[in-house]
Amino acid sequence: MRSVTINDGLERLAQKLGRVCTLTSEERLALAxxxxxxxxxxxxxxxxxxxxxxxxxxxxxxxxxxxxRLLPDGRRQILGFLLPGDICDLSTLVLGHxxxxxxxxxxxxxxxxxxAALAAALERHPRLARAFWWLTxxxxxxxxxxxxxxxxxxxxxxxxxxxxxxxxxxxxVGLAHDNQCRFPLTQTELxxxxxxxxxxxxxxxxxxxxxGLARMQGGMLELLDRHALxxxxxxxxxxxxxxxxxxxxxxxxxPWKAQGARNGFG
Amino acid sequence: MRSVTINDGLERLAQKLGRVCTLTSEERLALAxxxxxxxxxxxxxxxxxxxxxxxxxxxxxxxxxxxxRLLPDGRRQILGFLLPGDICDLSTLVLGHxxxxxxxxxxxxxxxxxxAALAAALERHPRLARAFWWLTxxxxxxxxxxxxxxxxxxxxxxxxxxxxxxxxxxxxVGLAHDNQCRFPLTQTELxxxxxxxxxxxxxxxxxxxxxGLARMQGGMLELLDRHALxxxxxxxxxxxxxxxxxxxxxxxxxPWKAQGARNGFG
DNA sequence: CGTGGGGTTGACAACCTTCAATAACTGTGG
DNA sequence: CCACAGTTATTGAAGGTTGTCAACCCCACG
Numbered sequence: 001m002r003s004v005t006i007n008d009g010l011e012r013l014a015q016k017l018g019r020v021c022t023l024t025s026e027e028r029l030a031l032a033x034x035x036x037x038x039x040x041x042x043x044x045x046x047x048x049x050x051x052x053x054x055x056x057x058x059x060x061x062x063x064x065x066x067x068x069r070l071l072p073d074g075r076r077q078i079l080g081f082l083l084p085g086d087i088c089d090l091s092t093l094v095l096g097h098x099x100x101x102x103x104x105x106x107x108x109x110x111x112x113x114x115x116a117a118l119a120a121a122l123e124r125h126p127r128l129a130r131a132f133w134w135l136t137x138x139x140x141x142x143x144x145x146x147x148x149x150x151x152x153x154x155x156x157x158x159x160x161x162x163x164x165x166x167x168x169x170x171x172x173v174g175l176a177h178d179n180q181c182r183f184p185l186t187q188t189e190l191x192x193x194x195x196x197x198x199x200x201x202x203x204x205x206x207x208x209x210x211x212g213l214a215r216m217q218g219g220m221l222e223l224l225d226r227h228a229l230x231x232x233x234x235x236x237x238x239x240x241x242x243x244x245x246x247x248x249x250x251x252x253x254x255p256w257k258a259q260g261a262r263n264g265f266g
Numbered sequence: 267m268r269s270v271t272i273n274d275g276l277e278r279l280a281q282k283l284g285r286v287c288t289l290t291s292e293e294r295l296a297l298a299x300x301x302x303x304x305x306x307x308x309x310x311x312x313x314x315x316x317x318x319x320x321x322x323x324x325x326x327x328x329x330x331x332x333x334x335r336l337l338p339d340g341r342r343q344i345l346g347f348l349l350p351g352d353i354c355d356l357s358t359l360v361l362g363h364x365x366x367x368x369x370x371x372x373x374x375x376x377x378x379x380x381x382a383a384l385a386a387a388l389e390r391h392p393r394l395a396r397a398f399w400w401l402t403x404x405x406x407x408x409x410x411x412x413x414x415x416x417x418x419x420x421x422x423x424x425x426x427x428x429x430x431x432x433x434x435x436x437x438x439v440g441l442a443h444d445n446q447c448r449f450p451l452t453q454t455e456l457x458x459x460x461x462x463x464x465x466x467x468x469x470x471x472x473x474x475x476x477x478g479l480a481r482m483q484g485g486m487l488e489l490l491d492r493h494a495l496x497x498x499x500x501x502x503x504x505x506x507x508x509x510x511x512x513x514x515x516x517x518x519x520x521p522w523k524a525q526g527a528r529n530g531f532g
Numbered sequence: 533c534g535t536g537g538g539g540t541t542g543a544c545a546a547c548c549t550t551c552a553a554t555a556a557c558t559g560t561g562g
Numbered sequence: 563c564c565a566c567a568g569t570t571a572t573t574g575a576a577g578g579t580t581g582t583c584a585a586c587c588c589c590a591c592g
Contacts, residue, residue, distance in 0.1 A: 069414050072500065077414045094396075094403040099505055100410065126392055130360075133399040137360040140406035143413060144366065148335050148343045151416040151461030155548075186570065195417030197549055202572060217571095218557095234338065239365055421580070452538065463581050468540060483539095 004084075006035050006111045009061035012085025012173055017131040019243055027128050030121045035059065035111040041104040043184075048089045048102035056112040058088040063108035064183065068192065069100045078193040080142060081105075081166060085173055090136055093118065106184040106219070138241045145239045150195045153234065158194040159204045160233030163214050165240065167223055172242045179226055184219035270350075272301050272377045275327030278351025278439055283397040285509055293394050296387045301325065301377040307370040309450075314355045314368035322378040324354040329374035330449065334458065335366045344459040346408060347371075347432060351439055356402055359384065372450040372485070404507045411505045416461045419500065424460040425470045426499030429480050431506065433489055438508045445492055450485035 014031055017023060023031075036056065041047055047058060047065060065082040079100055082088055088110065092098045122129040142165075149161050166183055170176035187205065188198040196204070208214045213229045215222045223229055280297055283289060289297075302322065307313055313324060313331060331348040345366055348354055354376065358364045388395040408431075415427050432449055436442035453471065454464040462470070474480045479495045481488045489495055 069410070071414070071418055075418060077417045079410050079413060091403050091406065094400050095407065095507065099407055123392070126389070126395070129392070129395065129399070133395070133402065134360050136399065136403050136406060137357050140357065140402060140409060141361065141365055143406060143409045144335070144345050147345060147409060147413045147416060148337070150413060151343045152337060152341060188570080198570090199550080199572090200548055203548095206572080241361065454538080464538090465540090465582080466580055469580095472540080 004062040004109070006038065006059075006061055007032075009059050009084055009111060010035060013059060013087070015173075016085055016135070017128070019241070020131045020134045021127055023128070023131075027125050030125055030128065034113045034117055034121065036114050036117075037112045039110045039112060041108040041110070043104060043106050045104045045108075046101060047104055047108065047110065048092075048098050050098060050101040053097050054089060054092055054115070056114045057090065057093060057118060058102075058110040059113055060084050060086045060088055061109045061111055064105040065102055065108055066105055066189070066193070067100050067102050076192050077195065078189065080139070080146065081169075081193075083169055083173060084175065087113070087135065090132070090139065093132070094136065105189070141239050141241065155194075155196050155200055155204050156207070157233050158196065159190070159201065159208070160213065160229050161235050162190070162194055162233075163216065163221060163223070164230055164233050164235035164237075167221060168235075168237045168240060168242065172240075179223040181221050182219055183216070183221040185216070185221075190216070270328040270375070272304065272325075272327055273298075275325050275350055275377060276301060279325060279353070281439075282351055282401070283394070285507070286397045286400045287393055289394075289397075293391050296391055296394065300379045300383055300387065302380050302383075303378045305376045305378060307374040307376070309370060309372050311370045311374075312367060313370055313374065313376065314358075314364050316364060316367040319363050320355060320358055320381070322380045323356065323359060323384060324368075324376040325379055326350050326352045326354055327375045327377050330371040331368055331374055332371055332455070332459070333366050333368050342458050343461065344455065346405070346412065347435075347459075349435055349439060350441065353379070353401065356398070356405065359398070360402065371455070407505050407507065421460075421462050421466055421470050422473070423499050424462065425456070425467065425474070426479065426495050427501050428456070428460055428499075429482065429487060429489070430496055430499050430501035430503075433487060434501075434503045434506060434508065438506075445489040447487050448485055449482070449487040451482070456482070 010032060014023060014028060017031075038061075039047075039058065041063075048054060050070065060082050062084055065088060067079045067082065067088075068076050069079060070076045082102065088102045089098050093115065122132060145165075149158050153161060167176055167179070167181060170181045170183070175181055187201045190205075191198045191201040194201075205216055208229075209224075212224045213232060214224055229235075276298060280289060280294055283297075304327075305313075305324065307329075314320060316336065326348050328350055331354060333345045333348065333354075334342050335345060336342045348368065354368045355364050359381065388398060411431075415424050419427060433442055433445070433447060436447045436449070441447055453467045456471075457464045457467040460467075471482055474495075475490075478490045479498060480490055495501075
């Protein structure tokens, strides 16, 4: 198979942005002109430090990463996963400095979008700016879902829900097929994501394997029974705001997509 | 004391937006022209329904509210609190439909900002649009902190942290003085916010009263020992992005505020 | 004066954590 | 190719934090 290029990452980003409003060729060009230096990271390497201002945003081109907060006593809470096409430190662009760190899961390649150039492009292309705003809104929606997951659900449900999210998101960017995908996550990391101890994660995963729900082993995630897993986690993909999700509220409900449409915008 | 008017709510919103970049008089005028119909709600009344598209955004003028998700079995997870000057359903503006509901705590008055007019104003004033983007980014930052709170901390810490957040935010809009503020929250609701049972909230609060940390009774919140409470909750107000917080990263770190400044934007 | 919601308290159970030990796996160097 | 070390996965036992159930009190309100 051919190697993954920066353009692949950019293309995925453009596709995501295109969910808000169809991008003009000018806007696409502005995007394409952004990528600068490439970077590569090994497993567990820190891609963004929690409190150090950055010179540019990193577009994830290949591999997976997670955003997290390190707590005083050494434990950590993972705040979300980053997939190819995601911008690793988007909040930085608006807030001025990162309030959480980003770490690579497995081998990762990124491309740096210089902050100055990006800010200029967003200034020149307001629709692009709105699309980026939409990105942070979707991000917030996912975080809210995680809050519900961690706050409300049992261990079994939490893990099921998270596995569903990972698979659905990977599938939407073409990185998952036939209920299988690569996702190199240790049980400890999974625990940090859903706020459970590694030991309990282990028991939960084994239970899921035995009952034929899902399997996560050797860097691979496999949904053995997709619908059962979805039910077990109370998973409704609407919050991911993916295309063609079949949610009754998805189509054309964005104010700037359906200008002058039924919700009175424009 | 004089009654609270819509202008108070608008003024608070303008102040918040002004943290990103100083608003021009034109931009302020555009804001001032927005408010439409007023609405009033009683305690526990639903202000925004979870899945019904809305015609406009509600600016909270007086009183308090909470955003929450209702789960199939009747329990709920509160996702955040809304204070005067906050926009109740900001995410709707970008995402097209609310993915969570909003409920009044106590008596609430709001003013409706018509979606069409707001969208037009943001189109005409890009800096205003950026400021609104900043609002959703801050919102996301707070949600991330809640995720850490619920995922990581013990019951005692969680409650302490939440009380700190509420007090700090209220103080920043002038609604708290001398370690006291009004905040009408039942113990059940507090439990829904930090993902603990009402019974356990009760024990935790009583413990805090006995040990002289804080008191929450009769709709009033009182921090008996501000620093001890802060320490007990591991509370660092930086994530709230309030003015004059003393965070080393706060001043001028926003890309559009310090144009051409040290981080290379502009 | 009755009623209902919220607060308080106790007993008990459940879920999950921690500790600890072992097994499986990965990459490295001899 | 094997031995080795370090990490990850697995398993058992014990304990703690928190949830559930149930009762009671208090107060506001009609």
